[in-house]
Amino acid sequence: MKTVLIQEEPFDGSASTELALGCFTIGTLFFILFLTLTDNSFILIIGFVFIVLAALLNIIMLANLLHHFYILPKQRKYIVLRISILLSNIPVAFLYYIIADSFKLL
Secondary structure (H helix, E strand, C coil): CCCCCCCCCCCCCHHHHHHHHHHHHHHHHHHHHHHHCCCCHHHHHHHHHHHHHHHHHHHHHHHHHHHHHHHCHHHHHHHHHHHHHHHCHHHHHHHHHHHHHHHHHC
16 A cells, blocks of 8 residues: 655635735724714714624634644644734724723713
């Protein structure tokens, strides 16, 4: 019986970085609009819909990255970096929430 080694194909995780940067940019735009507009109820509704859709897309991308992390052991460092970039939006969103909540009280 002969063992055949299959060479791993290179994994391009640029889509996860683009998704993270896109969500960060759009989320920051909504945050700035929330802080600058006097009637921000419409921004809250659109922002909530955006957060739900962005969370869904980010969860799907995270599942994809975790799948590739499992099947491509030689590229785990690269994939962990992409996962870290993707998850870096969570503390930013939490910070925006804290600022918006304190802004609402003023």
